[in-house]
Structure formats: structure tokens, C-alpha cells
Amino acid sequence: MALSGAPKTLAVLESILAPLSLWACLRLRVEQRFVFGLFVGFGMFYWTALSFRYNAYPFLMPLIALLVACCYGGFFYLLLFKQSVLFRVPALWLSSAIHPFGFDWFIPDAFFAYSFFKVDKLSFFLILCALALLADRRLSPLYARIVAGVLFVCALQIPKSSVPLEGIEPISTQINQSDKWSSAELKSNIDANFALIHQAVKKHQKIVILPETAFPIALNKSLLIPPLLQLSEQITIITGALYEEGKTIYNSTYIFDKGQYHYAHKVILAPFGESMPFPDFLANALDRFFFGAEVFKLGHATHFSDFKTTALPLRPLVCYEGTSAKAYKNSPPYLVVVSNNAWFVPSIEPFLQRMLLKYYARRFNKTIVHSANKSPAYILSPTLFGDQIFK
Template sequence: MESKNKKNNKDSKNSLHKPNTNILESLLSNTIPPNRFYGILVGILCAVFLSAFIYLECFLDEKNFPLYSTIFAFLGFFLYFKLPRLGAFICGGCIGILWFYWVGFSFRFYGITYLMPLVWVVFFVVYGALFYVFCFFKNPVYRLSSLVLSSFIHPFGFNWFIIESVLVKSYFFPSKFTLFLFLFGIVIFSTLLTQKLYKTSLVWLVLICFILPANSQMQQVEQPLKIKTTRTEIPQDLRWQSEQLHTIIAQNHKIILEAIQANYDVIILPETAFPLSLNLQPQLIHTLKSLSQDITIITGAIHQENNHFFNSAYVFTKGDMQIFDKHILVPFGETIPLPRFLATWINNFFFNGAEDFSIKDSTTPNFTWINGQRFQIAICYEATRDELYANSPKNLIAISNNAWFIPSIEPTLQKLLMLYFAKNHNTRIYHSSNASPNFTLP
């Protein structure tokens, strides 16, 4: 009898130290228990939920209803406050992959495909470390503040991790202020669940939906100009081959003539639609100037000055030509954001001696006037940078070449980020691209 009682006492003591194995109960409590399996699982789920808005838009397109993004955003942010440090690292690492796995795809065109896994490791570690810091303390105020401020952190100058963009297709307006209110509401909801006030928590959840700023449609301002955006389909491994040049120029010429026949005022061709140093082609310039008597032509091409090469936009209107060089280059794509000697070594060793694009010192975004209207001009990556929207332009022309990253979710993420900026600055964006959809926002 005595031995049996000792056994029962031993089992009772063990049960006091045994971690809670019911994950649902853990989620309803204040924090996730220190269990590695739960930490990893919740980290993965959190990353999937916070990445769902990209994949919903990519695969559902017009059938991507706001309800889906709203539900996934709520689940993702709810789990964020439950993450242990290990789970936070896993969550951040998975977000780095789910959002940016495509970055290394450009390596295919330099014969260094074997380095793609290294890119994935870098993104996993960098964003994993960021989320580890965001969740270093359990204090919800600390975690809320860290996440709201996270979009100001740009590893290597790459700013495409904007956490409030998770709301861009939801019922709620995608701004930092809305994100703050949303997260604050989730903290209160989680606290109510912890105290087992289930009915009150549901009432509060409904109340949140009415408190948060709505993601209403942008005002459709009638545009007096008839503007045509375009999409081309030239594979990246062919567009710079000299034998393809005549075909590409002929195709661009045909697109311009069709726009003239359709009575468009402006036609926008993609980034480097003319894959050459256009300013050194007097005959082609003469042709485009002649065509610009009937339509304003905006196109991407290279601008060469001595030994400097610029990724540029050319504007032809009424026989005149303007050149606008890109100000903000893509990190590790158009420039290596490292000390000069390291950048030179990387270009020589991995990119066959290719030179970084040059930039001209200027803090003012490029813009042009067309029929009395001001249009800001952005080349690819620039269209997702705060600097281009600092003055909240009414109109922005964006040109891209996404053939580097096809097939992937990169064009979808780019569009969602453009929509985020368009909504926050009430800007209408006209986007033309190679290898991805053209569109006008809104």
C-alpha cells in the first residue's frame, strides 16, 4: 500500500512539470509553452498566414475576395503574439522564403544557378534573425511596436518587406496606423481569451471590424488623357541577343502604330523595351521623334555616357526627347551594396565582369509634363520605393522587366506593393512590363 502511494505521488509530481501538450489550449493561453515542436509548428503556420495574401492574389486573381486576406491576416497576427523565440526565428525565416524565394532566379542567366540555395539560406537567416529580435520579449507592447516599425528596416537597402501590405487586399486600409490598431485589437482579444471571456472576446472581435479604417475603393478620377499600357513577352535569355534586336524593334514599332490608330494620347513601353543604348542610335531616335508627333511615347532603354551605363526612361513628345536615368538601383541586381573592392570582385567572379549601373546624384524623382499634366516616372524597383511617393504624385508611370524572375510570385508582390503605395498616396499608377501583366491602379 505504501509503495502504491509513493508511485501515485511520483506521478503527481511529474504531471506538474509535464508541459501542456494540447496546442489549442496553448493558443488560448497567454503564450505558447516552451515546447520545440509547438514553437516550430506555430512559426510555420504564422509565416503561411502572413504570406497568404500574395498567393491568394497570384492564384485567385479576381476571385480573391477581401474576406480571405482578412481572415489570414488575423490568424497570422494572432499567432505572432504567441511565438516563442525559436518559433519567431522559424516564422521570419519562412517569410523570407515565401516572400523572396524568387530573388535568386536571375542567377539562371549568369550560369550560377547552383548559388540559388545560398540566396534562400541568406533570406531565411536574415528575416529569421529579425523576427527573433521582434519576439525577443514576450511583452505584447514590445512585439506590437517591433512589428509596426519593421517596415522601416531594409536589409541591404531592399524594402519589399512591408508588413502592413498584408492588409492591402483585406477589408482594412493598409497603413501603419491601421496595422497598429489591428494588432492592438488582437492583443485585447487574446487577453480576453486568456481570461476565458469567450463571449466578450467575440463581441470585441466584431467591434474591431467597425473600428478599423475601411479599405474603400480609391476615387476614380476621370483621366482626360487616353493612356495605353503594354505587355511584351521577350524571354530574358533572348532579349539581349543581337540577332533578336531587329525583331524587337519591329515589334515595338508595331505596338506604337496600333496605339496611334486607336487614338491613344500616350503609349508606355516596358523597361529596356529597346535593349540597346538608345541615345547612340540617331536613326531610331529620328523614327521615334517622328511618331511622337501623333502620340507621346514613353519607353525604357539604356542611356550611355562615355563608359557609364544608365537604366533609363525615354520620353518622346511632339518631336522632342527627354532622358530620365534611374535613381534607385536594385540591390545585388543592378548594384552591389558592398564596399567597392568587394563589389568589383563579385562582378568579376560571378557576373563575368559586368559593371553596376550608374546613377546620377539627385534627390528629386523623375517627372515629365504631358498635355499639362505632371507624371512621375519610376523604373521597376523605384515604383515600390517611398522616395517616389514623398510628394504624393497624382500620376505615376512605372515600367518593368520581370522576365528575370518568371515564373514566380514576384510580379504579384510587386503589384501588391504598388497598390499599397497607390492607396496611401492616392496615386494613379500606369504600369507596363515585359513578361508580366500590365495594369492601371486603381
């Protein structure tokens, strides 16, 4: 059942807390900037180390979390290098374009995803200018408040709701990461996937969407294609699975529609988790260290693929690439994102992911359908209100 996903209390809270977080950056003393960045990096991204629970080096988790925190400590050391708001306003405005090691989840603009403010770059600049006026004690308090108030009003957006999408069922599964790749659990997981598809058929849904690697096998090499094609005569099936070609494995999305199937490989690989953002000689050495000498190469596509299914024109995206601005350019009005958040739960990662997805939905005027393992499935509207959560 779909429920409202953007209560007004959340919008009110974000409309207050998001500007306060930027105000703190503008007011922070220069000598505190590294420690401040250290806490920001750890508080927002400590979960990146949790995936090490599932390899041979779980003892590295504290070290990885510390390295991530130090990276953002250095980032804020440069970002807030001078006390002057004339330096910090443009620095903060441009900060969302700076991605250490290709990791682009620090987007200050996205703090306003569920607020009453617009999420375009001009509105973000107006908010920063308003906060700078309030933070600069050299200005007349009355003058600063009046001008800041006008800038805040210019950045506001009249809240709207979108019409709920009918006939679409994104699935939320609850498979532990330790069980996901277990050969002992493979048959039961596959049977559960087919049961979910049959349930969606019984509910007369048009599309059912399963999470990233819902079929944790090279689906194109399996015997599951014929039964999925047969079911696709009754319902469009979108699912995450692997695709094998030679010695290369792809993290892909499969679309089964009216007796035919297509696939789209992941384009943007997650740094460190799926690709090492280093020169080949170093990246290959790290791959061998963490994953062993005999591993398949993880490939990626060179461009995004768009499809026109029976129900929707859409662009499929896999997890991390759904939180990248590159994925939204020249795309259809609907984007389907499949994720496996079992690597990182329990943590704040699913919340940050949803905030970023909502930000891009509003910024690019897209509707995002998200199916996930170990976190809620939802449909995000391009307006402030009107999200749907599926439980």
C-alpha cells in the first residue's frame, strides 16, 4: 500500500535545519574548520566502511571510517579557508561540484530536497547570500534582516502535490547481505522473487520492480529467462541481476516486457566498492588484495539506455548512479532505480540516498521509482509532496 512520504512536519524541519547547517559553515572560526569537516565526514559517511563486514578484512572498518573523515576534514579545511563570507559563499555554492575520489554524495543543495525552498542553483545562491547577511556582524541588523528576508522569500516555492502513479509496484526485500550470495539460499531467494511477481499479477499491476541483483546470478546464462518471458506477457518485470560476457561481469537491469527482454548495464560504478579511482597498476593491486587474484572484471556501459515499455518510458539506473546528476540529463520523465542497501544497514545511508534522489527528482522534474533490498521502496515525485512509500 502506498502512503504519503513527505509529511509537512518534515518539510518544516528541513526548511529550518538546512539553512542552519549552512549558517554554521559561514560562522565557523577558521581554526575549527578541519575538526568540523572531520565530524561532518564521519557523521555523514561512516557507513561507507560497513561493507568491509562482508570481506576478509572487517578489522579495517574503523580505519576506513577514519580515512573518510580525514578526507572531509581536508576538504573543509580548504572550503572554509578564509573567514570572509565573500570567500565562503561562492565556495559553498561550488562545493557540490567537488567530488573527492569521484564520490558525489556531499551535495549541500540536496539538504533542501524536502524543504519549502527551490532546489536550483540560483535559489541556493540566494539562500547563501541571505545567510551571509545575517552572519556578518558588521552590517546593520535591521538592514541585514530585511534584505535577507527578501532573498529567502525569492528562494521559496509554492508547495505542490503530484498525482499518484497507479499500477506500479516497486518491491522492498529483506535479504541479509550474508545470505544474498549464499548458494544454500539461492533457490529460496529466486522462488521468493517469482512469488512477488505472481502477487503483483494477482493485484493487476502493470509493472513490478525487483531490487538490484535480486537474481544474484548471471541471468543471461541461466534457465530463468523463459519463465520470466512468459510472465512478462501478463506484467512488465524490471529486475536487477548480473550479466556475464567472457571474463567480464556487469551489474545490470533487465526489462521483461510482452515476451521480450532487454538489459542495461550500470554506467557509473561506485568508487572503491566497484571501481578503484586510481591508476591501473594501483587499482589492480588493490583489487587483488581485497578480492583475490582470480576475479571477474566488473564492466560498465559507456552510455545510459532508455526504454519505452508497455506502461512507461523509462531509464533504468543501478543504485549509486541514481544519485549522480549525469544520469538525469536528456532522460525520459521516469527513472527506475534499483538498489541493494544491505551492504550498509543499519545506518543513515538509505536516508541520504532518498534525500539525494528527491533532490534530483525536483531539480530535473523527474519521477523516480526506487526498489531496494533492506530499505523501503518508494516513488518520488518532482513536487515537494506526493511521494509514495511501499511497505
